[in-house]
Amino acid sequence: MGDNVSKRLKLISATEAEMEERSFPNQYPDWEQGVVASNAGADVEYNDPFDAEGKVNAAFQMRVQSKIKDLLEQMEEGLKTADPHDFSTYTGWTGIALLYLQLHRVSCEGSHLQRALDYVKRAMRILNGRRVTFLCGDAGPLAVGAVVHHKLNNSVESKDCVSRLLQLQRSVLSPDAEIPDELLYGRVGYLFALLYVNKEIGADTVDEGIITKVVTAIIGSGKNMSAEEKKTDRCPLLYEWHKKQYIGAAHGLAGIYYMLMQPGARVHPTMLAELVRPSIDYIRHKRFRSGNFPSSLSNESDRLVHWCHGAPGVIHMLIMAYKVFKEEKYLKEAADCAEVIWQRGLLRKGYGICHGTAGNGYAFLTLYKLTLEKKYLYRACKFAEWCLDYGTHGCRIPDRPYSLFEGMAGTIHYLSEMTNPEASSFPAFEL
Ligand SMILES: [Zn+2]
Numbered sequence: 001m002g003d004n005v006s007k008r009l010k011l012i013s014a015t016e017a018e019m020e021e022r023s024f025p026n027q028y029p030d031w032e033q034g035v036v037a038s039n040a041g042a043d044v045e046y047n048d049p050f051d052a053e054g055k056v057n058a059a060f061q062m063r064v065q066s067k068i069k070d071l072l073e074q075m076e077e078g079l080k081t082a083d084p085h086d087f088s089t090y091t092g093w094t095g096i097a098l099l100y101l102q103l104h105r106v107s108c109e110g111s112h113l114q115r116a117l118d119y120v121k122r123a124m125r126i127l128n129g130r131r132v133t134f135l136c137g138d139a140g141p142l143a144v145g146a147v148v149h150h151k152l153n154n155s156v157e158s159k160d161c162v163s164r165l166l167q168l169q170r171s172v173l174s175p176d177a178e179i180p181d182e183l184l185y186g187r188v189g190y191l192f193a194l195l196y197v198n199k200e201i202g203a204d205t206v207d208e209g210i211i212t213k214v215v216t217a218i219i220g221s222g223k224n225m226s227a228e229e230k231k232t233d234r235c236p237l238l239y240e241w242h243k244k245q246y247i248g249a250a251h252g253l254a255g256i257y258y259m260l261m262q263p264g265a266r267v268h269p270t271m272l273a274e275l276v277r278p279s280i281d282y283i284r285h286k287r288f289r290s291g292n293f294p295s296s297l298s299n300e301s302d303r304l305v306h307w308c309h310g311a312p313g314v315i316h317m318l319i320m321a322y323k324v325f326k327e328e329k330y331l332k333e334a335a336d337c338a339e340v341i342w343q344r345g346l347l348r349k350g351y352g353i354c355h356g357t358a359g360n361g362y363a364f365l366t367l368y369k370l371t372l373e374k375k376y377l378y379r380a381c382k383f384a385e386w387c388l389d390y391g392t393h394g395c396r397i398p399d400r401p402y403s404l405f406e407g408m409a410g411t412i413h414y415l416s417e418m419t420n421p422e423a424s425s426f427p428a429f430e431l
């Protein structure tokens with residue numbers, strides 16, 4: 001027995017060491033209402049990012065703007081050697097177009113919109129018909145192309161993009177298509193493209209009937225898997241990717257349920273209550289004591305704190321569940337996710353949004369938008385502050401270092417949210 005205990009202790013310390021390895025200790029003091037004032041003048045380095053009205057102050061905004069300018073130059077230079085054939089939103093040209101669309105949204109500068117057009121045109125020239133999703137397939141460039149052309153009043157081109165986008169539905173709906181359901185490569189990633197176009201161009205750009213067909217296919221697939229696994233009672237909608245039942249936002253259940261709860265998906269309230277809600281509760285029971293979530297249903301190690309795997313992705317599902325079902329427990333667990341992210345979210349993997357510090361910062365922004373609690377805006381600012389020292393912490397360099405989801409473009413996207421945090425939105429995910 002003594003042997004067992006020491007084995008277990010070894011295991012615990014190994015896990016702790018690994019946690020240390022995955023993230024930097026967060027040295028920033030946490031937000032405590034009132035403490036700022038009492039610390040003023042003391043030698044505690046608090047660095048309050050707010051002005052008297054509680055807005056992100058001008059000095060911090062200026063630091064952020066100057067860093068954005070600097071990183072944009074580095075990114076443009078770096079992109080000269082990027083893979084010319086990668087058109088994707090995740091790591092390719094459409095992601096860069098989406099960044100410029102965001103910069104145009106916050107600054108209203110016409111040159112950004114022009115850049116977005118250049119990049120998305122470049123992407124649309126090299127589509128390959130292999131995948132259907134917004135993040136990794138043809139739907140991303142076509143949806144972003146439709147939006148950029150719409151903003152430039154090129155209505156013929158915009159409509160052409162939408163009709164090409166809709167042609168992809170055949171392979172999404174085909175019953176014998178070997179398409180998964182998750183966000184990166186599956187049906188939900190196509191659903192996002194439709195919802196995105198409707199949000200950006202107008203609610204009836206994509207016909208409700210088409211959205212319903214896609215939603216029905218996703219729900220049907222989840223019911224089948226749940227029946228196969230004999231989990232109809234506990235988890236009526238079950239999905240897998242590469243033979244694993246992932247939980248996170250990118251490949252897993254949280255990303256799928258999150259999209260099904262979007263108002264634009266128009267899933268019937270009965271279905272939400274009878275299918276989506278119990279499935280969400282099933283995932284909730286898998287959470288670790290720390291408040292973090294496993295990467296898959298069969299995984300029991302509390303390691304990853306990324307948007308793609310772990311609390312920073314699941315938090316979005318919980319927040320949406322709170323909005324839809326109006327139950328405090330979802331909000332409470334979202335707040336627990338935020339604690340884990342604050343403790344373990346400054347990642348050694350880098351500053352990106354899929355598995356980096358910027359993506360983790362979005363969790364605070366989303367919780368701030370819901371609660372308007374200053375604590376979350378403060379934490380978002382501190383993660384932005386960390387990103388201001390881009391490249392100085394000794395993080396791993398990602399494979400696509402300038403891309404939207406792995407690299408610098410994602411960090412710039414996050415930093416640009418500091419201008420108007422109330423209107424922030426995780427790219428290719430939040431609507
Ligand atoms: Zn990732």
